[in-house]
Amino acid sequence: MSKLLIFLLFMPIIVHGQEKLVKTKISDEITVSLPKNFYAMSQSDMAQRYPSVRKPVGAYTNDARMVDFSVNISATQWRESDVEIAKEFFKASLVNLYDRVNFIQEDIKVINNRKFIVFEFESRIEGDRLSLDKKEPIRKYTYIQYLIMNGKTLVFSFNSPVQLKGQWQPVVPEIMNSVKVKNGI
Template identity: 65%
Template sequence: MLKLSFLLLLMPFTLFAQEKMVKTKINDNITASLPTNFYPMSAEDLAQRYPSVRKPLAAYTNESRFVDFSINISATQWRPSDIEIAKDFFKASLINLYDRVDMIKEGIEEINGRQYMVFEFTSQINGEKYSLTNTGPVRKYIYIQYLIQKGKTIVFSFNCPVQLQQKWQATAGEIMTSLKIKGSL
């Protein structure tokens, strides 16, 4: 009985334990530490989650397929000297994508010798009130970073349902600060 009580006390702490990470080579120029249970998305997952003409450079998910990390190249082109203006532009774009955005963190951070525009927030897209399916709002936790490199903007994005934020927030930060870029894309 004492063992069971002890295990029940520890259970909340193990639910939010940080994921075990492994250094992952995304391509010849990008590495990141990703959770060991992340794997590259299938073609079907990519088509469903990123329905765009421009397919991501890379996209990973976990076994439940609720938690994702992706790398994309934005259509917008900026010079490194425009980083402040670009940050404001991307913030406005993010806010316009959702019905509600609650910003946790925003700014410009140096990570492994490179300047990133960083946004961490929760988002909400309201359900359609008069639709036949009558779905409720969709809420997500999102950690996104933009890197300007040789006229390209590289977008690193982590997201999961807001209900999983506490479990994954520290891991998202660890992924983003582990990014290493060599050369140019």
């Protein structure tokens, strides 16, 4: 019993230690440190996972293709001085995307000398209650950052199934704190 207890106490350290981060160039202006087993999504993967008129600047997934990191440019335009108003706008947008949202954190943080709007949350999308095909709800753990810069809004998003939250929650802040964006974006 005591060996099991010791293992369970150190398991987060062991899991966290397996996620070696490697500096990754997303574009000429953007770098981030991602787990070494993440790789760039194919065009078909990107189209399937991010169906939008605006394809991501970069999208990465893990070997199991269950955990994603992406960078996109939002269609919304804000001034850097409007970060507080933008935060409330983005929060309302997130709430409208899902049936349920449980915010773990919502903040404005300075990362590498830039102000980021940060949201960490669990979400749930219910299946169609009127359908005969009763699907299980889709539950996700998400950590998302918005950077307003030069009239553009960059969106950095990390997503995993909620069942993997315990594995990823200690690692994601390291990933997001490693984001670097050059002035030329």
